[in-house]
Amino acid sequence: MYKVLVINPYITDFKLYDEWMHPSGLYFLIDCLKRNGIQTYYFNCLKQVSKPKKHGTGSFMSLEIKKPSLYKNIKRKYKLYGRPQSELINFLSDIDDPDLVCIGTMMTYWAPGVIQTIKIIKEQLPNVPVIIGGIAARLFSHYFKNRLPGCITSDSILTTNRINLPQPVHSALKALSKPTSLLGGLECLDHATHGPVLLSFGCPMKCSYCASRVLQKDFYHRSIKTTIREILYLNERFGVSDFAFYDDALLVKPDQVLIPFLKKINEYRIPFRFHTPNGLHLQFITEEISDLMKENGFKTIRLGFESGSKKYADDTNYKSGFDMLEKKFSILQKSGFDKNDIGVYIMGGLKDQKPLEMLKEMKYAGSLGIKIKPVFLSPVPHTELFKYYSHFFPQIKSDPLWHNDTFFITSLAQWDFDSVEMIRKKSREINQVNSCRPAGNL
Ligand code: SF4
Structure with missing residues:
Protein backbone atom coordinates (compact mmCIF):
# COMPACT_ATOMS: atom_id res chain seq x y z
CA MET A 1 0.00 0.00 0.00
CA TYR A 2 1.31 3.45 -0.93
CA LYS A 3 2.26 5.41 2.20
CA VAL A 4 2.36 9.19 2.64
CA LEU A 5 3.78 11.05 5.62
CA VAL A 6 2.26 14.50 6.22
CA ILE A 7 4.22 16.93 8.39
CA ASN A 8 3.34 20.23 10.03
CA PRO A 9 6.82 21.81 10.25
CA TYR A 10 8.71 23.82 12.85
CA ILE A 11 8.27 27.59 12.92
CA THR A 12 10.97 30.25 13.36
CA ASP A 13 9.97 33.66 14.67
CA PHE A 14 10.34 36.16 17.52
CA LYS A 15 6.97 35.21 18.92
CA LEU A 16 4.40 32.48 18.54
CA TYR A 17 1.42 31.61 20.67
CA ASP A 18 -1.04 28.83 20.13
CA GLU A 19 -4.13 30.96 19.81
CA TRP A 20 -6.26 28.23 18.27
CA MET A 21 -3.71 27.29 15.60
CA HIS A 22 -4.44 24.31 13.36
CA PRO A 23 -2.93 23.38 9.99
CA SER A 24 -6.36 23.04 8.39
CA GLY A 25 -4.88 22.68 4.90
CA LEU A 26 -2.98 19.59 6.03
CA TYR A 27 -6.13 18.13 7.60
CA PHE A 28 -7.87 18.51 4.25
CA LEU A 29 -4.90 16.93 2.50
CA ILE A 30 -4.92 13.93 4.86
CA ASP A 31 -8.64 13.52 4.35
CA CYS A 32 -8.22 13.55 0.55
CA LEU A 33 -5.37 11.02 0.76
CA LYS A 34 -7.35 8.67 2.99
CA ARG A 35 -10.41 8.88 0.76
CA ASN A 36 -8.20 7.70 -2.09
CA GLY A 37 -7.10 4.63 -0.13
CA ILE A 38 -3.62 5.89 0.76
CA GLN A 39 -2.05 4.96 4.08
CA THR A 40 -1.30 8.24 5.82
CA TYR A 41 0.86 9.19 8.81
CA TYR A 42 0.89 12.60 10.44
CA PHE A 43 3.54 14.32 12.54
CA ASN A 44 2.91 17.71 14.10
CA CYS A 45 6.18 19.47 14.97
CA LEU A 46 4.29 22.03 17.03
CA LYS A 47 3.24 21.11 20.52
CA GLN A 48 1.82 23.12 23.42
CA GLY A 56 -7.52 26.05 25.26
CA THR A 57 -4.77 28.40 24.03
CA GLY A 58 -1.16 27.96 25.14
CA SER A 59 2.54 28.42 24.58
CA PHE A 60 4.55 26.25 22.23
CA MET A 61 7.74 24.50 23.17
CA SER A 62 10.68 26.46 21.75
CA LEU A 63 14.43 26.63 21.41
CA GLU A 64 16.40 29.87 21.09
CA ILE A 65 18.44 29.84 17.90
CA LYS A 66 20.95 32.14 16.23
CA LYS A 67 19.29 35.26 14.90
CA PRO A 68 19.78 35.85 11.16
CA SER A 69 22.10 38.84 10.67
CA LEU A 70 19.25 40.72 8.93
CA TYR A 71 17.51 40.86 12.30
CA LYS A 72 20.49 42.15 14.28
CA ASN A 73 18.65 45.32 15.36
CA ILE A 74 15.61 43.46 16.67
CA LYS A 75 16.24 43.19 20.37
CA ARG A 76 14.30 39.98 20.85
CA LYS A 77 15.09 36.30 21.03
CA TYR A 78 14.69 34.38 17.79
CA LYS A 79 13.33 30.90 18.31
CA LEU A 80 12.55 27.61 16.68
CA TYR A 81 9.08 26.73 17.88
CA GLY A 82 8.08 23.11 18.22
CA ARG A 83 8.74 19.90 20.07
CA PRO A 84 12.31 18.59 20.54
CA GLN A 85 13.81 17.63 17.19
CA SER A 86 14.75 14.23 18.64
CA GLU A 87 11.02 13.41 18.69
CA LEU A 88 10.77 13.94 14.94
CA ILE A 89 13.93 11.86 14.37
CA ASN A 90 12.56 9.03 16.54
CA PHE A 91 9.21 9.15 14.77
CA LEU A 92 10.89 8.93 11.36
CA SER A 93 12.98 5.96 12.40
CA ASP A 94 10.01 4.14 13.99
CA ILE A 95 7.56 4.23 11.08
CA ASP A 96 7.75 2.13 7.93
CA ASP A 97 9.49 4.25 5.33
CA PRO A 98 6.85 6.30 3.51
CA ASP A 99 6.79 6.54 -0.30
CA LEU A 100 6.24 10.29 -0.14
CA VAL A 101 6.48 13.13 2.39
CA CYS A 102 4.15 16.15 2.17
CA ILE A 103 5.06 19.18 4.24
CA GLY A 104 2.86 22.23 4.82
CA THR A 105 3.86 25.90 4.96
CA MET A 106 2.12 28.99 6.30
CA MET A 107 3.81 32.39 6.65
CA THR A 108 6.60 32.96 4.12
CA TYR A 109 8.99 34.22 6.83
CA TRP A 110 8.68 30.94 8.71
CA ALA A 111 10.68 29.37 5.87
CA PRO A 112 13.76 28.60 8.06
CA GLY A 113 11.55 26.31 10.17
CA VAL A 114 10.42 24.48 7.03
CA ILE A 115 14.02 24.17 5.86
CA GLN A 116 15.13 22.77 9.22
CA THR A 117 12.27 20.23 9.16
CA ILE A 118 13.20 19.14 5.64
CA LYS A 119 16.86 18.86 6.63
CA ILE A 120 15.91 16.31 9.31
CA ILE A 121 13.62 14.44 6.91
CA LYS A 122 16.33 14.26 4.25
CA GLU A 123 18.86 12.97 6.77
CA GLN A 124 16.50 10.22 7.93
CA LEU A 125 14.76 9.42 4.65
CA PRO A 126 17.27 10.43 1.94
CA ASN A 127 15.50 8.62 -0.89
CA VAL A 128 11.94 9.66 -0.19
CA PRO A 129 10.57 12.49 -2.36
CA VAL A 130 9.31 15.58 -0.52
CA ILE A 131 6.50 17.84 -1.72
CA ILE A 132 6.16 21.31 -0.17
CA GLY A 133 2.64 22.74 -0.23
CA GLY A 134 0.53 25.27 1.61
CA ILE A 135 0.30 29.04 1.69
CA ALA A 136 3.98 30.08 1.62
CA ALA A 137 4.85 27.47 -1.01
CA ARG A 138 2.08 28.81 -3.23
CA LEU A 139 2.85 32.50 -2.71
CA PHE A 140 6.64 32.24 -2.90
CA SER A 141 7.29 29.01 -4.75
CA HIS A 142 10.43 30.29 -6.55
CA TYR A 143 12.17 30.65 -3.18
CA PHE A 144 11.44 27.09 -2.07
CA LYS A 145 12.40 25.73 -5.52
CA ASN A 146 15.77 27.50 -5.38
CA ARG A 147 16.48 26.90 -1.74
CA LEU A 148 15.40 23.25 -1.69
CA PRO A 149 16.27 21.86 -5.12
CA GLY A 150 15.78 18.29 -3.84
CA CYS A 151 12.09 18.99 -3.15
CA ILE A 152 9.08 19.72 -5.31
CA THR A 153 6.59 22.50 -4.69
CA SER A 154 2.93 21.57 -4.99
CA ASP A 155 2.39 23.91 -7.97
CA SER A 156 4.82 21.93 -10.11
CA ILE A 157 3.73 18.37 -9.31
CA LEU A 158 1.69 18.01 -12.44
CA THR A 159 4.35 19.53 -14.69
CA THR A 160 7.43 17.76 -13.38
CA ASN A 161 8.53 14.26 -14.25
CA ARG A 162 10.94 14.06 -11.31
CA ILE A 163 8.45 12.14 -9.26
CA ASN A 164 6.29 9.25 -10.25
CA LEU A 165 3.07 9.54 -8.32
CA PRO A 166 0.46 6.80 -8.48
CA GLN A 167 -3.01 7.71 -9.71
CA PRO A 168 -4.66 7.78 -6.22
CA VAL A 169 -2.17 10.46 -5.08
CA HIS A 170 -2.87 12.49 -8.21
CA SER A 171 -6.60 12.16 -7.50
CA ALA A 172 -6.10 13.21 -3.87
CA LEU A 173 -4.05 16.27 -4.81
CA LYS A 174 -6.61 17.21 -7.45
CA ALA A 175 -9.44 16.87 -4.91
CA LEU A 176 -7.57 19.30 -2.69
CA SER A 177 -8.60 22.18 -4.96
CA LYS A 178 -12.11 21.81 -3.52
CA PRO A 179 -11.74 19.79 -0.33
CA THR A 180 -14.74 18.59 1.62
CA SER A 181 -13.82 17.42 5.10
CA LEU A 182 -11.28 18.03 7.85
CA LEU A 183 -12.24 14.78 9.54
CA GLY A 184 -9.51 12.59 8.06
CA GLY A 185 -6.92 14.98 9.50
CA LEU A 186 -8.64 15.38 12.86
CA GLU A 187 -8.63 11.59 13.25
CA CYS A 188 -4.81 11.70 13.19
CA LEU A 189 -4.58 13.94 16.26
CA ASP A 190 -3.56 12.38 19.54
CA HIS A 191 -4.49 15.41 21.58
CA ALA A 192 -6.50 18.62 21.15
CA THR A 193 -7.39 21.51 23.45
CA HIS A 194 -9.26 23.48 20.80
CA GLY A 195 -10.57 22.95 17.31
CA PRO A 196 -11.05 24.71 13.98
CA VAL A 197 -14.45 25.55 12.47
CA LEU A 198 -14.70 26.50 8.83
CA LEU A 199 -18.00 27.38 7.19
CA SER A 200 -16.72 29.06 4.03
CA PHE A 201 -13.72 29.48 1.77
CA GLY A 202 -12.42 32.82 0.49
CA CYS A 203 -13.44 36.43 0.89
CA PRO A 204 -15.29 38.59 -1.64
CA MET A 205 -13.22 41.66 -0.67
CA LYS A 206 -9.76 42.65 -1.78
CA CYS A 207 -7.64 44.50 0.77
CA SER A 208 -4.26 45.70 -0.39
CA TYR A 209 -2.29 43.68 2.18
CA CYS A 210 -4.21 40.39 2.04
CA ALA A 211 -3.72 37.35 -0.19
CA SER A 212 -7.09 35.76 0.49
CA ARG A 213 -8.25 36.27 -3.13
CA VAL A 214 -4.95 35.03 -4.52
CA LEU A 215 -5.16 31.81 -2.56
CA GLN A 216 -8.88 31.29 -2.97
CA LYS A 217 -10.44 32.93 -6.00
CA ASP A 218 -14.07 32.11 -5.29
CA PHE A 219 -16.09 32.59 -2.14
CA TYR A 220 -18.22 29.57 -1.33
CA HIS A 221 -19.75 27.77 1.61
CA ARG A 222 -19.02 24.33 3.00
CA SER A 223 -21.60 21.79 4.09
CA ILE A 224 -22.96 22.62 7.54
CA LYS A 225 -23.50 18.92 8.22
CA THR A 226 -19.80 18.19 7.65
CA THR A 227 -18.69 21.12 9.83
CA ILE A 228 -20.91 19.94 12.67
CA ARG A 229 -19.58 16.40 12.33
CA GLU A 230 -16.02 17.78 12.71
CA ILE A 231 -16.95 19.76 15.83
CA LEU A 232 -18.75 16.85 17.46
CA TYR A 233 -15.84 14.54 16.69
CA LEU A 234 -13.36 16.72 18.61
CA ASN A 235 -15.84 17.26 21.42
CA GLU A 236 -16.58 13.55 21.83
CA ARG A 237 -12.99 12.36 21.45
CA PHE A 238 -11.05 15.01 23.40
CA GLY A 239 -13.77 16.97 25.23
CA VAL A 240 -12.92 20.07 23.17
CA SER A 241 -15.33 22.93 23.77
CA ASP A 242 -13.29 25.86 22.40
CA PHE A 243 -13.55 26.31 18.65
CA ALA A 244 -12.08 29.06 16.48
CA PHE A 245 -13.62 30.11 13.19
CA TYR A 246 -11.11 29.99 10.34
CA ASP A 247 -13.37 31.78 7.86
CA ASP A 248 -12.05 34.90 6.15
CA ALA A 249 -15.58 36.24 5.71
CA LEU A 250 -17.75 34.57 8.35
CA LEU A 251 -20.49 37.21 8.28
CA VAL A 252 -20.93 37.40 4.51
CA LYS A 253 -24.31 35.96 3.45
CA PRO A 254 -25.17 34.82 6.99
CA ASP A 255 -28.63 33.57 5.96
CA GLN A 256 -26.98 30.88 3.88
CA VAL A 257 -24.59 29.46 6.41
CA LEU A 258 -23.83 31.11 9.78
CA ILE A 259 -27.45 31.41 10.92
CA PRO A 260 -28.45 27.87 9.86
CA PHE A 261 -25.21 26.58 11.41
CA LEU A 262 -25.93 28.24 14.75
CA LYS A 263 -29.50 26.96 14.78
CA LYS A 264 -28.29 23.44 14.11
CA ILE A 265 -25.40 23.39 16.59
CA ASN A 266 -27.75 24.75 19.24
CA GLU A 267 -29.79 21.55 19.01
CA TYR A 268 -26.92 19.60 20.60
CA ARG A 269 -27.11 21.65 23.79
CA ILE A 270 -23.33 21.46 24.28
CA PRO A 271 -21.80 24.56 25.89
CA PHE A 272 -19.31 25.41 23.12
CA ARG A 273 -17.22 28.58 23.16
CA PHE A 274 -16.59 30.06 19.74
CA HIS A 275 -13.75 32.47 18.98
CA THR A 276 -13.07 34.62 15.92
CA PRO A 277 -9.30 35.23 15.65
CA ASN A 278 -9.79 36.24 11.99
CA GLY A 279 -11.35 39.69 12.33
CA LEU A 280 -15.08 39.94 11.65
CA HIS A 281 -16.30 42.41 9.03
CA LEU A 282 -17.77 45.28 11.01
CA GLN A 283 -20.28 46.28 8.36
CA PHE A 284 -22.04 42.91 8.55
CA ILE A 285 -22.60 42.96 12.31
CA THR A 286 -26.31 43.52 12.92
CA GLU A 287 -28.33 43.31 16.11
CA GLU A 288 -29.78 39.99 14.96
CA ILE A 289 -26.39 38.46 14.18
CA SER A 290 -24.84 39.82 17.35
CA ASP A 291 -27.67 38.43 19.52
CA LEU A 292 -27.46 35.07 17.77
CA MET A 293 -23.70 34.90 18.26
CA LYS A 294 -24.03 35.70 21.93
CA GLU A 295 -26.85 33.20 22.49
CA ASN A 296 -24.84 30.46 20.81
CA GLY A 297 -21.61 30.65 22.72
CA PHE A 298 -19.46 33.18 20.85
CA LYS A 299 -16.88 34.36 23.32
CA THR A 300 -13.78 36.04 21.86
CA ILE A 301 -14.62 38.64 19.23
CA ARG A 302 -11.97 40.17 17.00
CA LEU A 303 -12.92 42.98 14.66
CA GLY A 304 -11.17 43.55 11.33
CA PHE A 305 -10.64 47.32 11.17
CA GLU A 306 -6.97 48.04 10.47
CA SER A 307 -7.48 51.78 10.04
CA GLY A 308 -10.34 54.25 10.30
CA SER A 309 -8.44 56.88 8.31
CA LYS A 310 -9.93 57.88 4.94
CA LYS A 311 -6.36 57.92 3.65
CA TYR A 312 -6.34 54.11 3.82
CA ALA A 313 -9.89 53.45 2.64
CA ASP A 314 -8.58 51.89 -0.58
CA ASP A 315 -6.24 49.61 1.35
CA THR A 316 -8.88 48.39 3.78
CA ASN A 317 -11.46 48.04 1.01
CA TYR A 318 -13.61 50.73 2.67
CA LYS A 319 -14.27 48.32 5.51
CA SER A 320 -15.24 50.90 8.12
CA GLY A 321 -14.62 54.17 9.91
CA PHE A 322 -14.65 55.08 13.58
CA ASP A 323 -18.38 55.84 13.58
CA MET A 324 -19.08 52.32 12.45
CA LEU A 325 -16.64 50.88 14.97
CA GLU A 326 -18.41 52.72 17.78
CA LYS A 327 -21.86 51.65 16.56
CA LYS A 328 -20.96 47.97 16.16
CA PHE A 329 -19.11 47.86 19.47
CA SER A 330 -22.26 49.16 21.11
CA ILE A 331 -24.40 46.50 19.37
CA LEU A 332 -22.07 43.75 20.63
CA GLN A 333 -22.19 45.08 24.16
CA LYS A 334 -25.99 45.32 24.06
CA SER A 335 -26.07 41.64 23.12
CA GLY A 336 -24.16 40.93 26.31
CA PHE A 337 -20.57 40.53 25.10
CA ASP A 338 -17.99 41.48 27.70
CA LYS A 339 -16.00 44.45 26.39
CA ASN A 340 -12.81 42.69 27.48
CA ASP A 341 -13.57 39.90 25.00
CA ILE A 342 -13.86 42.33 22.08
CA GLY A 343 -10.63 43.34 20.39
CA VAL A 344 -9.98 45.43 17.32
CA TYR A 345 -7.03 44.99 14.97
CA ILE A 346 -5.25 48.25 14.18
CA MET A 347 -2.52 48.06 11.58
CA GLY A 348 0.87 49.73 11.33
CA GLY A 349 2.89 49.80 8.13
CA LEU A 350 0.40 51.18 5.60
CA LYS A 351 1.74 53.56 2.91
CA ASP A 352 3.55 56.55 4.47
CA GLN A 353 1.92 55.86 7.82
CA LYS A 354 3.74 57.27 10.81
CA PRO A 355 3.86 55.73 14.30
CA LEU A 356 2.00 58.72 15.73
CA GLU A 357 -0.83 58.23 13.23
CA MET A 358 -1.21 54.65 14.35
CA LEU A 359 -1.04 55.72 17.97
CA LYS A 360 -3.80 58.30 17.38
CA GLU A 361 -6.06 55.58 15.93
CA MET A 362 -5.31 53.29 18.85
CA HIS A 382 1.11 38.88 -4.80
CA THR A 383 -0.72 41.59 -2.85
CA GLU A 384 -0.98 45.25 -3.87
CA LEU A 385 1.10 46.45 -0.94
CA PHE A 386 3.78 43.90 -1.73
CA LYS A 387 4.07 45.35 -5.23
CA TYR A 388 4.18 48.87 -3.82
CA TYR A 389 6.87 48.09 -1.26
CA SER A 390 8.94 46.01 -3.67
CA HIS A 391 9.89 49.27 -5.44
CA PHE A 392 11.54 50.50 -2.24
CA PHE A 393 12.71 47.15 -0.90
CA PRO A 394 13.48 44.82 -3.83
CA GLN A 395 14.80 42.33 -1.26
CA ILE A 396 11.24 41.31 -0.43
CA LYS A 397 11.02 39.64 -3.84
CA SER A 398 13.73 37.13 -2.99
CA ASP A 399 14.20 36.90 0.78
CA PRO A 400 11.23 35.75 2.90
CA LEU A 401 12.96 36.93 6.09
CA TRP A 402 12.10 40.43 4.89
CA HIS A 403 8.40 39.59 5.26
CA ASN A 404 8.59 39.20 9.03
CA ASP A 405 6.15 41.71 10.57
CA THR A 406 8.43 42.56 13.51
CA PHE A 407 11.34 43.22 11.16
CA PHE A 408 9.66 44.79 8.12
CA ILE A 409 8.00 47.60 10.04
CA THR A 410 11.38 48.66 11.43
CA SER A 411 12.75 49.09 7.92
CA LEU A 412 10.09 51.65 6.93
CA ALA A 413 10.92 55.36 7.01
CA GLN A 414 10.02 56.86 10.40
CA TRP A 415 9.70 53.48 12.04
CA ASP A 416 12.31 51.67 14.09
CA PHE A 417 12.43 49.07 16.81
CA ASP A 418 11.82 51.68 19.52
CA SER A 419 8.71 53.11 17.86
CA VAL A 420 7.31 49.58 17.49
CA GLU A 421 7.98 48.93 21.17
CA MET A 422 6.32 52.27 22.01
CA ILE A 423 3.18 51.19 20.10
CA ARG A 424 3.12 47.84 21.90
CA LYS A 425 3.60 49.49 25.29
CA LYS A 426 0.87 52.06 24.64
CA SER A 427 -1.58 49.37 23.55
CA ARG A 428 -0.95 47.50 26.80
CA GLU A 429 -1.53 50.71 28.76
CA ILE A 430 -4.77 51.50 26.90
CA ASN A 431 -6.02 47.95 27.43
CA GLN A 432 -5.05 48.01 31.09
CA VAL A 433 -7.01 51.23 31.70
CA ASN A 434 -10.01 49.88 29.76
CA SER A 435 -10.07 46.59 31.63
CA CYS A 436 -10.55 48.49 34.89
CA ARG A 437 -13.26 50.78 33.48
CA PRO A 438 -16.92 49.79 33.84
CA ALA A 439 -18.73 48.93 30.60
CA GLY A 440 -19.90 51.97 28.64
CA ASN A 441 -23.46 53.24 28.61
CA LEU A 442 -25.68 50.86 26.73
S1 SF4 B 1 -11.69 41.58 4.35
FE1 SF4 B 1 -10.13 40.39 5.47
S2 SF4 B 1 -9.98 38.40 4.42
FE2 SF4 B 1 -11.10 39.81 3.10
S3 SF4 B 1 -9.54 40.63 1.74
FE3 SF4 B 1 -9.74 42.08 3.44
S4 SF4 B 1 -8.23 41.41 4.95
FE4 SF4 B 1 -8.48 39.73 3.49
Missing part, protein backbone atom coordinates in the same frame (compact mmCIF):
# COMPACT_ATOMS: atom_id res chain seq x y z
CA VAL A 49 3.82 23.17 26.64
CA SER A 50 2.14 21.71 29.69
CA LYS A 51 -1.33 22.83 30.65
CA PRO A 52 -3.51 24.86 28.26
CA LYS A 53 -4.31 28.42 29.27
CA LYS A 54 -7.38 30.52 28.54
CA HIS A 55 -9.91 28.84 26.25
CA LYS A 363 -6.12 56.02 21.35
CA TYR A 364 -9.38 56.81 19.61
CA ALA A 365 -10.49 53.17 19.47
CA GLY A 366 -9.32 52.74 23.06
CA SER A 367 -11.40 55.74 24.16
CA LEU A 368 -14.46 53.78 23.06
CA GLY A 369 -13.50 51.05 25.53
CA ILE A 370 -12.38 48.48 22.96
CA LYS A 371 -9.33 46.30 23.47
CA ILE A 372 -6.55 47.26 21.05
CA LYS A 373 -4.77 44.57 19.06
CA PRO A 374 -1.91 46.24 17.17
CA VAL A 375 -0.69 44.35 14.11
CA PHE A 376 2.19 45.21 11.83
CA LEU A 377 2.25 44.75 8.11
CA SER A 378 3.91 41.74 6.60
CA PRO A 379 4.38 42.28 2.85
CA VAL A 380 2.59 39.23 1.50
CA PRO A 381 3.65 38.21 -2.03
